[in-house]
Amino acid sequence: MVGAYIIAQFQFGPDQASSLAGQVDALFLTLLAITGTILALVAVTILYCLARYRRNAQVDRTPIPDSSLPLETAWTVIPMFIFLGMFGWGATLYFKKNQSPSNATEIYVIGKQWMWKVQHLQGKREINELHVPVGRTIRLIMTSQDVIHDFFLPAFRVKQDVLPGTYTTQWFAGTKTGSFPIFCAQYCGTYHANMIGQVIVQTPQDYEEWLSSGTTEPAMALSGANLFRSLGCSGCHAVNASVRAPLLNNLYGSPVPLQNGQVVTADERYIRDSILQPELQIAAGYDPIMPSFKDRVSEEELTQLISYIKSLSKSTDR
Amino acid sequence: MINGLEVIEVENITRRGSYLTDTGLGSWLFTTDHKRIGLLYLFTIIFFFSIAAVAAAAMRLNLLTPRGDLVQAETYNKLFTLHGVLMVWFFLIPSIPSVLGNFLVPLMIGARDLAFPKLNLLSWYLFVIGGLVALYALLVGGVDTGWTFYTPYSSTYSNTHVVIMALGIFISGFSSILTGLNFIATIHKMRAPGITWFRLRLFLWSLYATSVILVLATPVLAILLCLLAVERVFGVGVFNPALGGDPLLFQHLFWFYSHPAVYIMVLPGMGVVSELVSAFSRKRVFGYKFVAFASMAIALLGFLVWGHHMFVAGQSVYSAATFSILSYLVAVPSAIKVFNWTTTLYRGSIRLDTPMLYAVGFIGLFAAGGMTGLFLAALGIDVHVHDTYFVIAHFHYIMVGGMVTAFMGGLHFWWPKITGRLYPEFFGKLAAIIMFIGFNLTFFPQFLLGYLGMPRRYHAYPDQFQVYNVLSTAGASILGVGYLMPLIYLIWSVKYGKKAGPNPWDAKGFEWETDSPPPTHNFEVIPVQIEDPYNYPPIS
Numbered sequence: 001m002v003g004a005y006i007i008a009q010f011q012f013g014p015d016q017a018s019s020l021a022g023q024v025d026a027l028f029l030t031l032l033a034i035t036g037t038i039l040a041l042v043a044v045t046i047l048y049c050l051a052r053y054r055r056n057a058q059v060d061r062t063p064i065p066d067s068s069l070p071l072e073t074a075w076t077v078i079p080m081f082i083f084l085g086m087f088g089w090g091a092t093l094y095f096k097k098n099q100s101p102s103n104a105t106e107i108y109v110i111g112k113q114w115m116w117k118v119q120h121l122q123g124k125r126e127i128n129e130l131h132v133p134v135g136r137t138i139r140l141i142m143t144s145q146d147v148i149h150d151f152f153l154p155a156f157r158v159k160q161d162v163l164p165g166t167y168t169t170q171w172f173a174g175t176k177t178g179s180f181p182i183f184c185a186q187y188c189g190t191y192h193a194n195m196i197g198q199v200i201v202q203t204p205q206d207y208e209e210w211l212s213s214g215t216t217e218p219a220m221a222l223s224g225a226n227l228f229r230s231l232g233c234s235g236c237h238a239v240n241a242s243v244r245a246p247l248l249n250n251l252y253g254s255p256v257p258l259q260n261g262q263v264v265t266a267d268e269r270y271i272r273d274s275i276l277q278p279e280l281q282i283a284a285g286y287d288p289i290m291p292s293f294k295d296r297v298s299e300e301e302l303t304q305l306i307s308y309i310k311s312l313s314k315s316t317d318r
Numbered sequence: 319m320i321n322g323l324e325v326i327e328v329e330n331i332t333r334r335g336s337y338l339t340d341t342g343l344g345s346w347l348f349t350t351d352h353k354r355i356g357l358l359y360l361f362t363i364i365f366f367f368s369i370a371a372v373a374a375a376a377m378r379l380n381l382l383t384p385r386g387d388l389v390q391a392e393t394y395n396k397l398f399t400l401h402g403v404l405m406v407w408f409f410l411i412p413s414i415p416s417v418l419g420n421f422l423v424p425l426m427i428g429a430r431d432l433a434f435p436k437l438n439l440l441s442w443y444l445f446v447i448g449g450l451v452a453l454y455a456l457l458v459g460g461v462d463t464g465w466t467f468y469t470p471y472s473s474t475y476s477n478t479h480v481v482i483m484a485l486g487i488f489i490s491g492f493s494s495i496l497t498g499l500n501f502i503a504t505i506h507k508m509r510a511p512g513i514t515w516f517r518l519r520l521f522l523w524s525l526y527a528t529s530v531i532l533v534l535a536t537p538v539l540a541i542l543l544c545l546l547a548v549e550r551v552f553g554v555g556v557f558n559p560a561l562g563g564d565p566l567l568f569q570h571l572f573w574f575y576s577h578p579a580v581y582i583m584v585l586p587g588m589g590v591v592s593e594l595v596s597a598f599s600r601k602r603v604f605g606y607k608f609v610a611f612a613s614m615a616i617a618l619l620g621f622l623v624w625g626h627h628m629f630v631a632g633q634s635v636y637s638a639a640t641f642s643i644l645s646y647l648v649a650v651p652s653a654i655k656v657f658n659w660t661t662t663l664y665r666g667s668i669r670l671d672t673p674m675l676y677a678v679g680f681i682g683l684f685a686a687g688g689m690t691g692l693f694l695a696a697l698g699i700d701v702h703v704h705d706t707y708f709v710i711a712h713f714h715y716i717m718v719g720g721m722v723t724a725f726m727g728g729l730h731f732w733w734p735k736i737t738g739r740l741y742p743e744f745f746g747k748l749a750a751i752i753m754f755i756g757f758n759l760t761f762f763p764q765f766l767l768g769y770l771g772m773p774r775r776y777h778a779y780p781d782q783f784q785v786y787n788v789l790s791t792a793g794a795s796i797l798g799v800g801y802l803m804p805l806i807y808l809i810w811s812v813k814y815g816k817k818a819g820p821n822p823w824d825a826k827g828f829e830w831e832t833d834s835p836p837p838t839h840n841f842e843v844i845p846v847q848i849e850d851p852y853n854y855p856p857i858s
Contacts, residue, residue: 009784011782012766023698024701024702027696027699031699035689035690035693038689039685042660042682042685043682046660046663046682049664050663053666054669055667055668061665061667063665064664066602067607067608071661072654075653075657076654079649079650080646080650083692086646086695086696087642087643090697090698090699091639091697091698092698093697093698093699094635094638094697095639146470146475147468148470150630152705152773154702157701161630161631163566163631164565165559165560166632181780186468186705187395187468187775189395189475190462191391192395192775192777193386193391193776193778
């Protein structure tokens with residue numbers, strides 16, 4: 001009874017709750033097998049030599065050469081190939097983890113000392129909790145209001161630093177319902193250890209129900225559209241405006257030629273930078289006349305504005 | 319040797335005395351003798367190690383319970399910062415280079431002192447001043463940023479004494495640079511006749527590689543700390559995006575120093591282990607040139623892998639892939655060393671005295687630490703285990719299992735030379751075994767904790783992580799006993815240990831040809847190297 005209780009305390013791996021989890025564990029176990037074998041071989045050889053060639057033992061000690069090029073080459077080249085294999089496999093997973101998936105449900109996350117603020121496109125907000133439907137690919141668009149944080153989901157085998165002043169993204173797809181921990185993995189000050197929460201993976205029906213429960217707020221794009229008017233953006237970025245400014249229809253995801261000849265893709269970071277530091281990247285053919293909205297919009301309002309501008313693009317699946 | 323000659327020899331020794339004969343305080347504080355400066359460093363780093371170890375003990379006790387009942391979150395954060403800063407800059411970096419290196423470099427190359435003896439004393443003073451400034455930061459309230467000082471937390475948000483701590487590290491950095499310069503100049507210019515580059519002891523090769531890193535990397539740290547202070551004090555935007563800075567710039571500069579610094583903290587240990595393995599199996603180290611070049615390869619490649627600390631920080635996937643493959647490359651020379659040490663044992667004549675126990679322990683623990691590094695270099699796995707206890711366990715296997723084990727092995731091996739006395743062998747072996755067991759019990763469970771997902775720098779944690787934390791704390795208490803034992807019996811041996819004689823291990827090398835403890839100027843006559851190092855006679 002006590003024994004069973006004690007054994008139950010030992011857990012050898014975290015939950016596997018995402019499509020990526022099994023793949024990361026497979027690589028981990030393979031590396032464990034390879035390195036474990038090499039470590040065991042080295043240990044056995046050492047222990048064998050220590051026992052057999054102890055000082056007083058009467059054994060064959062005919063000197064061997066001091067060095068051997070074939071041997072050195074072998075234990076340089078063979079590990080190198082094994083390492084290259086590990087590199088390739090690890091990099092493949094990483095590229096997969098960093099590829100922006102199409103058809104993802106987007107959710108905005110803002111970190112601050114010491115909580116996670118989440119807003120869904122439909123307008124629903126939550127703190128230190130993240131409700132998602134099972135089986136659906138979720139793309140998190142994350143930023144920080146103060147220091148660097150890190151949104152770590154061990155059961156999904158993903159983490160990503162959350163930086164102030166820019167957006168980072170990560171995606172995952174939950175494969176089973178339940179609640180799984182969120183940890184802040186980047187030290188962020190006194191109550192770093194309290195910056196934890198739960199991902200609640202629900203059936204799509206439960207998720208829909210949850211979205212429409214409680215106090216409802218306008219969808220993020222709608223809040224953004226209101227801000228777009230109240231901040232005066234629409235005064236210039238409109239067809240019949242008196243000032244010539246780029247139209248934002250179909251902007252998101254499209255290439256933008258800049259005045260300096262560069263071409264950038266209009267992603268969340270570009271739109272954010274253009275609102276806060278419009279002088280940095282001037283769209284080709286336009287005058288640098290836009291004022292900065294730094295300190296005039298909060299991080300939440302920025303995500304709503306971006307969400308609105310993105311909704312003006314037909315091409316993206318929302 | 320004829321009996322009459324031996325008597326004359328003994329009289330000579332008594333008359334001229336050793337480097338320890340003069341006991342006045344002034345003779346220590348104004349000494350330019352590399353051996354005395356080595357001992358000054360030894361006392362100083364034991365002092366800092368003790369403070370940092372107490373901080374670690376308090377952290378481990380706090381983590382016994384999931385709530386973190388012993389100390390407040392704020393105190394805990396200051397404890398791990400103190401532990402990291404002191405262990406890295408005021409213990410590990412100076413440990414083998416400044417203590418054993420100072421003592422042994424001139425002895426091993428047949429010189430009477432380092433190239434710049436006064437500069438050497440200045441290094442120690444800078445080190446002490448830096449350390450006292452860091453302790454002052456502790457006394458006025460401590461620092462809570464972690465030893466990594468990530469911005470913008472350290473530059474803007476932390477309310478603690480960041481600038482004072484940074485100043486302490488900044489000052490001690492000059493001590494590192496001067497020591498590195500001194501070793502490079504000495505190894506280039508002061509080798510006794512007959513010591514060609516390929517007759518140089520492997521310990522010296524490793525120190526040479528270390529010195530290159532000390533000289534080239536430390537200035538970057540100094541610049542970084544200045545920039546941090548400028549942003550924190552004057553609000554000049556360098557790292558904080560709210561001021562127009564870039565927080566990742568800090569991480570790039572920090573790891574451009576701190577990753578090579580990791581090799582400062584292990585290369586000298588590798589050098590010690592090469593010496594120990596050779597002396598206790600009475601054989602030349604297998605593949606001497608490969609082991610020597612491996613040290614240089616590690617030093618150079620070590621400058622190109624800093625980005626592997628930033629795989630989830632938001633760098634591009636292409637730079638991540640580049641840093642990943644370079645990290646695998648830097649693992650190759652380490653693997654070469656492990657294989658060469660192992661082969662050295664084959665057909666040797668092996669004695670398992672205390673130093674050799676440490677050397678064998680080093681090979682095992684360093685190999686385990688290195689191999690878990692392969693997991694971290696694999697991008698897909700690093701995403702999961704980055705900033706968790708897996709990383710903590712990995713680098714403690716290298717730093718403690720590797721460097722501290724090698725330092726203990728080297729300290730026991732050369733103790734008879736340093737003091738003229740033998741340490742008690744039984745207690746030596748017992749302490750080595752206790753340390754090995756305590757170390758593994760402390761840090762192995764942390765690998766499991768890390769893979770389960772426990773983040774580092776957590777003052778409290780969810781209940782599911784408790785069982786491994788309890789094991790780890792239990793191990794730490796055993797490790798503590800292991801560290802206390804040598805402190806007691808080594809001090810005891812200075813007075814009561816058996817007289818060692820010049821060469822108690824019957825080992826090869828110039829340092830074993832002079833008295834124990836050596837005379838002030840090391841050698842009556844500058845020795846000449848007439849054979850390869852480690853040229854032990856065939857055994858049968």
